[in-house]
Amino acid sequence: MCDQTFVAITFGPCDRCEKNFPLMSIYIQGEAATYCSFCVDTMACEGLTKGETLVTLKNESDSLKKKLEEERNKLHDIELHKVAEKVEVLGALPIKTRRVLKGHSNKVLCMDWCKDKRRLVSSSQDGKVIVWDAFTLNKEHGVTMPCTWVMACAYAPSGCAIACGGLDNKCCVFPLSLDKNENLAAKKKNVAMHTNYLSACSFTNSDMQILTSSGDGTCALWDVESSQLLQSFHGHTADVLSLHLAPSETGNTFVSGGCDKKCNVWDMRSGQNVQSFETHDSDVNCVRYYPSGDAFASASDDATCRLYDLRADREVAIYQKDSIIFGATSVDFSQSGRLLFAGYNDYTVNAWDVLKGTRVSILFGHENRISSLKVSPDGTAFCSASWDNTLRIWA
Amino acid sequence: MSGSNTMAMKKVVQQLRFEASINRVKVSQAAADLQQFCLQHAQQDPLLTGMTSSTNPFRTQKLCSFL
Numbered sequence: 001m002c003d004q005t006f007v008a009i010t011f012g013p014c015d016r017c018e019k020n021f022p023l024m025s026i027y028i029q030g031e032a033a034t035y036c037s038f039c040v041d042t043m044a045c046e047g048l049t050k051g052e053t054l055v056t057l058k059n060e061s062d063s064l065k066k067k068l069e070e071e072r073n074k075l076h077d078i079e080l081h082k083v084a085e086k087v088e089v090l091g092a093l094p095i096k097t098r099r100v101l102k103g104h105s106n107k108v109l110c111m112d113w114c115k116d117k118r119r120l121v122s123s124s125q126d127g128k129v130i131v132w133d134a135f136t137l138n139k140e141h142g143v144t145m146p147c148t149w150v151m152a153c154a155y156a157p158s159g160c161a162i163a164c165g166g167l168d169n170k171c172c173v174f175p176l177s178l179d180k181n182e183n184l185a186a187k188k189k190n191v192a193m194h195t196n197y198l199s200a201c202s203f204t205n206s207d208m209q210i211l212t213s214s215g216d217g218t219c220a221l222w223d224v225e226s227s228q229l230l231q232s233f234h235g236h237t238a239d240v241l242s243l244h245l246a247p248s249e250t251g252n253t254f255v256s257g258g259c260d261k262k263c264n265v266w267d268m269r270s271g272q273n274v275q276s277f278e279t280h281d282s283d284v285n286c287v288r289y290y291p292s293g294d295a296f297a298s299a300s301d302d303a304t305c306r307l308y309d310l311r312a313d314r315e316v317a318i319y320q321k322d323s324i325i326f327g328a329t330s331v332d333f334s335q336s337g338r339l340l341f342a343g344y345n346d347y348t349v350n351a352w353d354v355l356k357g358t359r360v361s362i363l364f365g366h367e368n369r370i371s372s373l374k375v376s377p378d379g380t381a382f383c384s385a386s387w388d389n390t391l392r393i394w395a
Numbered sequence: 396m397s398g399s400n401t402m403a404m405k406k407v408v409q410q411l412r413f414e415a416s417i418n419r420v421k422v423s424q425a426a427a428d429l430q431q432f433c434l435q436h437a438q439q440d441p442l443l444t445g446m447t448s449s450t451n452p453f454r455t456q457k458l459c460s461f462l
Contacts, residue, residue: 054404057401061407064412071415075419080426087433090443311419335441335442337429337432380446380453381453393453395451
């Protein structure tokens with residue numbers, strides 16, 4: 001599903017040799033160019049140092065992969081749950097559903113909390129995006145998107161705007177006004193354009209930049225004001241399903257997970273893929289940073305959630321049980337990082353003890369798959385969105 | 396098309412070289428740090444310690460009396 005499959009054939013003068021041939025559009029040092037296939041081949045060979053051929057490169061890549069495995073295993077001296085043996089076992093959690101938000105007429109696909117800890121935005125298959133006050137259950141704003149399946153939505157850090165997108169391949173930003181009668185759709189601003197569906201979006205530390213991930217296999221950083229593409233991140237070989245920004249104030253890394261079973265950590269300024277983890281057996285549906293920023297968790301269709309430590313550069317824990325056979329769709333950490341809440345396709349939310357690797361409790365309530373789950377900014381509650389058309393707040 | 400395959404392979408090798416060169420920490424050290432973070436912040440975690448009805452805005456009040 002990468003954008004290479006969407007190339008249309010154009011015919012015309014090549015930028016390099018000026019002759020008329022079928023053209024390929026490629027990027028050189030970030031600049032777009034259209035070259036004919038002969039020039040592309042010539043250029044590719046120019047980049048090789050003496051003696052490098054496809055065969056030698058393949059051998060080198062295999063030996064490097066082996067070396068990486070060895071380096072990672074060398075440091076694997078103990079398991080996380082062994083280190084955590086002395087820690088007290090957690091008692092039963094007194095968590096249950098405190099609010100049910102009804103109002104969507106179809107599957108709720110995504111939700112996000114506002115920094116004021118009481119508002120949240122949710123988007124649904126019916127094309128509607130609703131801003132709720134979670135304390136009073138009031139619906140504060142509602143927008144109807146022109147496409148159905150609004151798969152991603154995000155609240156701006158200032159609380160003054162929301163972003164959403166989905167099958168329309170775009171991400172648009174709506175400024176929220178206090179005037180209830182104002183038509184939100186009129187102020188819509190198209191910010192991002194991808195060549196396939198938008199799977200996730202998130203504002204960075206300010207309202208001015210938005211990070212998006214898409215079914216076309218790329219992630220991109222956009223400037224909201226000018227809708228300019230600031231940086232694009234290539235590396236996934238299939239749809240990217242989720243992304244999460246590192247929690248620190250100065251952080252400029254983010255993690256993304258996709259259908260190629262990989263979780264990649266990226267540097268936002270250079271666009272470089274700094275670390276990559278491939279231990280899941282199926283699509284990675286959701287990734288979330290640990291509160292300290294030194295680790296992240298992922299949820300996958302292989303029915304497991306895994307914890308990866310960034311400094312040890314490896315997977316350090318798997319959260320799985322033989323009785324859990326349905327894919328996990330979303331995860332989030334509690335504020336201290338001790339609990340990991342995961343939503344599954346079997347309609348339940350499981351709470352895991354991050355350190356010991358055991359399940360602390362199962363939360364029942366939803367009547368269909370959980371599509372999205374997020375803990376509130378102050379950690380007092382978490383919200384789950386489901387295909388049963390409702391959202392539930394648990395505390 | 397062998398040109399683009401070679402280019403792709405070269406990119407893969409460069410990426411692997413980069414990844415192989417990063418500094419790594421022992422798992423025991425990393426795990427100890429994760430555990431320390433959890434324990435340090437455990438008291439401030441409402442979902443872990445369970446807030447009482449009066450302090451948690453989402454929990455319903457037990458008794459409501461007219462003054």
